[in-house]
Structure formats: structure tokens, C-alpha cells
Amino acid sequence: MASVPAVLTSEWTKIRTVSSTVWTLISAFFVTIAMSAALCALMNAQFGDLPEMERATFDPTLISFSGMTLGQLAMVVFGVLVVGTEYSSGMIRTSLAAVPRRGAFLFSKVAVAGALALVVGLATSFVSFFLGQALLGDHRTDIGAEHVLRAVIGGGLYMGLIGIFSMGVATMLRSSMLSLGILMPFFFLVSQILSVVPGAKKVARYFPDQAGSKIMQVVPDAMGSDPAPYGPWGGFAILLAWVVAALIGGYLVLRKRDA
Template sequence: MAAFPAILQSEWTKVRSVRSTVWTLVLAFVVTLGIGALISTLANNNFADFAPKNGPFDATGTAFSGIALGEIAMVVFGVMAIGNEYSSGMIRVSLAAVPQRATLLAGKYAVIGAVVLAVSLLTAFLTFFLGQALLGSHSTSLGDPHVLRAVFGAAAYLTMICLFSAGVTAMLHNQTLALGVLVPFFFLLSPILSAVPKVRNVARYFPDYAGQRMLLVYEQSGQPYGPLQGFLIFLGWTLAALAGGALVLRRRDA
């Protein structure tokens, strides 16, 4: 039986040795930071157009305007980090070296989670600080109510959406199929259903919608739950996807 630290080292080597996988994390950072900086600059220069008519201006949310696109790269990273071995057939080699399938997948999840959490924290805090610097007199600070929680929420959101994607890929055993399911779901189906009155109440409990509640600094009227409940709902989706991936790997041939 392979020692778990050795499995972690092996999985870390796999992640950093695939150039395309590394670049998805770089892209997530650049897109989230860059778009947030652009929108923050525009908001500062044209504040009358950005200021809400009812309620306070959300300087934190403005800085995180790019997270909707940055999360695409996190989805791709989660899919590729699991799916690359299936597409290349190297998963059979990994299972020959580590027959304990649950242990192997736990090592993959642990490495993916640790890497993405580190990148997400760096992305969230740098995006926030740069955005506030560009917002000038309209900025906020980490000491203001709920702001620090929202920044950590942004990092948690990026991390969990990546792990959720990894779990779905582990269930499907195919990265092309996983992308074909996840990208339309997160960026087409979920937003559309959230706007349809008859199914809106169901769509509000989808993982992406729940996760986005974690970024809120101010409570919004008409919302069924707040940031903490959103975190718990998204966490439940993420754990279910990870557990589903482990169950499929144990019961199905690689």
C-alpha cells in the first residue's frame, strides 16, 4: 500500500507538470483581477452610472466583477486535473501503483483543493485591494462590516466550484463530457432558470447561485437565504460531487 504522503507528492507532480493545467490557474487569476480592475476604474470615473438608486454602493462586489469569468478557468482546471489521466489512459497506471482507489482519489482531491485554495486566496485578496485602490473615494476596507467575510467567500466560491467540477469529472470519467455538462449548466441553464418565475425557487438552490451569496456584503431583498446558508448549500453540493466521484471509481472500471 502506497503511503499517503507519497500519493500527495505524486499528484502534486502531475498537476504542476501539465502546462495547460497550470495555465488555467494563471488565467483564472488574470481574468478575475483584470476585469475587476477595469470595472472598478469605470465605476470610479462614472460613479453616477454605477451607483444604485436604492441601497448602498457595493465596492466589494464591484472589485469582484470578474469572478464570473474567472470561475470558468477554475471549472476547466478541476476537470483537467481529474480528466487528463482518463483521456491519456494513465489512470490505469495510477491504479496499478495505488490499488486503493478511494485513497488515490482522496489524494487527488486534497492536492487539487490545496492548490486551488492557495490561488483563490491570492486572487481574492489582490483583486479586492486593487479594486479598492482604483475605486478611490468610493472604496471600502476589510474592517468594514461583512467585507472580510465576502473576500474569504470569494476564495471559497472559486475553490468549491473547482472541487465540484473535479467530483463531476470523477463520476463521468471523461473530461470532454464533464465540460459539456458543467459549462452549459453554470453559464446557460442555471442563469436562465433563475430568471423563470415557475422554477426560480428551485434554481436558487443550485450550487453556483448558492455560492454567489457568499460574496454579498449587503443583504438583498427577495433572497431566500444569506451568505452562511449559501456556503452550506454549496458545500453540500461539493461534498456530494466528491463522494459521487469516489463511489463511481470504486464500482466502475477505469
């Protein structure tokens, strides 16, 4: 029976030797930074044209994370591929034969891939913030301002947890195509659309992306957004609950079903 260090080493080798997982992390980093920088530059140029309410509640920290709407999709792909590749390639049988304790197998995979996603998420968040502030000109804020550091670190944790959540979902569904077919429309379309539909928005604000993104806000109800019944840490706790539920679901499916 393989030891935990050996399993962790094996999972690290799988991730770094599969080009698709590496490139999705690189994409998450550069897409987020590029999109955030472009929107910060545009905001600086058109700040005077904003409605009075949006100028009054302008959040320079949050706007520097605007590229995460796309960057998180790359994190979704990363999380799905880390798990889904095992099933599509048939390697899951070999992996479970080498590591028959399915809990040890799953959570070693999550530990390695999750740590990598969190590191990339934090790097992305800090670079996006500092570059974005440089492009905001007179409208910028400082990392030492109240609650800003919390928001920057929270942005990195948000991206990492979205990746881990996707791993849990992919483990439950046991298919990369099915997982991506559900998660990509959910984050990119369903969640965004329902968040602006009267009545439905009360449910949508408890979705993982809507709740988790509150950790990146410094100004309450930033940019004229609707108030939420929870604060930054409350939203982060909701995201964490989604992640835990996905991982528990993935573990139960992996334990009860054949490879």
C-alpha cells in the same frame, strides 16, 4: 501499496508537470483580476448614472469580485483536467495499479488539487479586492469594515470549491469533454438565465454558483438583486453540500467501475 505521503507527492508532480492545469490556474488569477478591475473602474465613472435603488444598495466589496463570473470557468477547467487527463491519457490504469485503494487515490488527488485551487482562489480574491477598491475612488470600502474580511475570504473559498466540485463531476463522468460540455454551459448560461426567469429563479438560487456567491455579499440584496431565503453562510453551506455530493458520487463511480 503506496503510502499516503507518496500518493500526495505523486499527485503534486502530475499537476505541476502538466502545462494545461498550470495555465488554467494562471488564467483564473489574471482573468478574474483584470475583469474585476475593469468593471470597478467603469462603476466609479458611471456611479451617478445608476438607478437610485442600485446606488442605495451598492456593494463595493461585491463589485470587486465581478470578474469571478469568468474566473470560475477557468477553475472549472482546472478541476476537470486534473481528473479527466487521467482517463484521456490512459494513466488511470497505471495510477490505480500503483494505488489500488481507490478512495486513497481520489481523495489524495482532491486534497492536492483542492489545496492548490483554494490558495489560488484566496490570492485572486484578495488582489481583486484591493485593486478594485483602489479603482472605486470615493465609493470604496475597507478590509476592516464589518463583514468585508468574511466576504473576501469567502470569495477565495468559493473559487476553490468550484474547482473541487468540478473534480467530483469529472470523476463521475470519466471524460473531460463530457464534463466541460455540461459544466461550462451550466455555469455560464443555464444558471445565469434561470436566475432571471420568474418561477425558475426559485430553483436556480439553490444552484452551487448562485448560492455560493452570497458569501461575497456585504450589503443584503446588493445592487437591487432579489432577496434569498438564506444568508451568506447559508449559501456557502449549500455550495459545500453540492461539493460533498459530487465527491461522494465520484468515489462511488470510481469504486464500482473499472478503469
